[in-house]
Amino acid sequence: MINDEQGKPFPAITVFSESIRFLKDHLMNEIMRKVFPGTEDTDIDWVVTIPAVKKESAKEFMILAAKQVCIIFSI
DSSP: OEEOTTSOEEOHHHHHHHHHHHHHHHHHHHIIIIIOTTOOGGGSOOOOOOOOOSOHHHHHHHHHHHHTTTOOOOO
């Protein structure tokens, strides 16, 4: 958990997944607007790097955050 601007606890998974969602949506908007109109989310193979950390739980956390915004993983 982390704290929001009022000091209330806020789930870190939400922060990470919403950050990924923002980047994904922004990129999709730019692609559709400037490069390939009509591009679908499924037309893109998304790659999310997972930090080389010692704890397996940290890797699983990042995978879960990406899955929450419909990024499918193959490890």
